[in-house]
Amino acid sequence: MTVTDFIPECDGRKYDDIIKEIEYLAEKYTPEWKFSPDNPDAGTALACVFAHRMSETIERFNKMPLNHKRQFYNMLGASALPAVPASGYILFNLNGINESNSFIEKGFKLFSPAIDEQGTRLIYETQQSALITTAKIKEIIYADCNADLLCFCKNSEENVHFCCGASTISCKSSVCSNSCYQ
Numbered sequence: 001m002t003v004t005d006f007i008p009e010c011d012g013r014k015y016d017d018i019i020k021e022i023e024y025l026a027e028k029y030t031p032e033w034k035f036s037p038d039n040p041d042a043g044t045a046l047a048c049v050f051a052h053r054m055s056e057t058i059e060r061f062n063k064m065p066l067n068h069k070r071q072f073y074n075m076l077g078a079s080a081l082p083a084v085p086a087s088g089y090i091l092f093n094l095n096g097i098n099e100s101n102s103f104i105e106k107g108f109k110l111f112s113p114a115i116d117e118q119g120t121r122l123i124y125e126t127q128q129s130a131l132i133t134t135a136k137i138k139e140i141i142y143a144d145c146n147a148d149l150l151c152f153c154k155n156s157e158e159n160v161h162f163c164c165g166a167s168t169i170s171c172k173s174s175v176c177s178n179s180c181y182q
Contacts, residue, residue: 018051
């Protein structure tokens with residue numbers, strides 16, 4: 001979501017709406033004049049120029065709340081946070097043919113299964129080298145000295161379930177027993 005998603009449109013009229021309104025008002029106020037964009041006379045040409053300029057004015061008018069919001073944030077001294085690259089953890093599985101360990105170099109390119117708005121796959125890159133092994137995770141122990149937190153997580157047969165913070169994420173299997181101490 002962008003900032004413009006939260007800004008309401010003050011006036012939703014477009015060029016075609018203004019032309020329809022001129023046509024409606026012309027019939028009511030000047031019945032002797034026939035407004036016809038298909039066969040324009042001088043009055044119709046002037047009305048079309050007016051509609052074009054008015055639609056541009058409405059478009060600028062609709063941007064005013066966004067400009068006021070930006071100006072308000074500038075007066076507070078607030079600014080946008082710098083861009084931060086995405087990060088996360090990746091699980092690699094070795095195929096059945098290769099039973100030995102594999103090594104991935106720093107900068108290895110990874111493609112996400114998700115496709116972005118432009119229809120392209122997102123490309124990620126490893127920040128450090130890693131060793132891929134056939135070993136299975138049996139238990140994860142997470143310690144955070146700043147939060148005085150110690151978490152233990154045992155692996156169920158299907159998935160690793162991990163507790164985060166002071167609360168434990170509920171497991172789908174009764175085999176998994178998580179516990180956090182604070």
